[in-house]
Amino acid sequence: MAVYIHEATPMDVDPFIDFVRDSMMRTYVDPERDIGPAYFDPQYFNNESRRAGSERQVTPSDINRAWIARDDGGVLVGVLAAEDQKDHVEIIKLHVARDRQRQGIGRLLMNEAFTWWGNNRRYGLEVIHFNPAIDFYRRLGFAIDQSVPPIRYDHYPQEDWPIGHHPEFWAYRMWREPGIPA
Numbered sequence: 001m002a003v004y005i006h007e008a009t010p011m012d013v014d015p016f017i018d019f020v021r022d023s024m025m026r027t028y029v030d031p032e033r034d035i036g037p038a039y040f041d042p043q044y045f046n047n048e049s050r051r052a053g054s055e056r057q058v059t060p061s062d063i064n065r066a067w068i069a070r071d072d073g074g075v076l077v078g079v080l081a082a083e084d085q086k087d088h089v090e091i092i093k094l095h096v097a098r099d100r101q102r103q104g105i106g107r108l109l110m111n112e113a114f115t116w117w118g119n120n121r122r123y124g125l126e127v128i129h130f131n132p133a134i135d136f137y138r139r140l141g142f143a144i145d146q147s148v149p150p151i152r153y154d155h156y157p158q159e160d161w162p163i164g165h166h167p168e169f170w171a172y173r174m175w176r177e178p179g180i181p182a
């Protein structure tokens with residue numbers, strides 16, 4: 001099935017939030033690590049500040065840009081949100097529907113960002129240490145920054161973002177240096 005990509009707009013915010021939540025649940029719930037689905041309750045994604053963050057991410061501006069991938073029936077199959085942080089471009093969210101992974105959609109979305117900001121920029125992201133996406137990012141030219149200590153999310157209040165307090169929920173920083181062709 002063909003896939004097309006369009007720039008996100010504020011109208012996409014609700015499906016964007018639901019899609020990201022669903023994907024995070026599928027990616028991170030892991031009984032062996034004692035990470036259950038309750039960590040991904042909708043309340044944590046729809047509280048005021050997190051919703052405002054998603055709205056900002058899907059609203060094109062000098063700083064923010066997001067893209068949505070859909071199949072030819074219009075079904076949402078992927079999202080990417082990125083932010084120009086001046087010294088680098090931060091990939092904030094990247095998710096492809098489980099049943100559409102390994103079909104090139106993640107790469108297509110990343111190429112939108114690489115084309116928009118260009119190959120002479122540095123790109124950065126955080127990835128949870130047990131996420132197989134690490135190998136995807138390596139394929140696209142990213143490498144783990146070994147000098148950065150584990151990134152934790154426990155600065156969020158426990159009642160607001162409980163997964164941030166889970167001992168297994170820590171991330172690597174990865175960088176893609178300027179000059180790598182898309």
Ligand SMILES: CC(C)(COP(=O)(O)OP(=O)(O)OC[C@H]1O[C@@H](n2cnc3c(N)ncnc32)[C@H](O)[C@@H]1OP(=O)(O)O)[C@@H](O)C(=O)NCCC(=O)NCCS
Nearest residue numbers: 094095096101102103104105106107127132133135136139
């Ligand atoms: C990570 C993710 C976005 C990749 O998207 P995708 O559409 O499946 O990736 P693509 O099909 O475009 O793959 C591009 C390349 O990466 C490789 N790749 C993709 N997923 C991989 C994996 N899990 N392990 C190893 N390689 C992988 C592909 O084989 C392909 O390599 P090639 O072009 O050299 O053949 C997708 O798996 C996903 O949404 N995961 C769940 C959410 C998530 O973890 N997001 C990242 C949060 S930081």
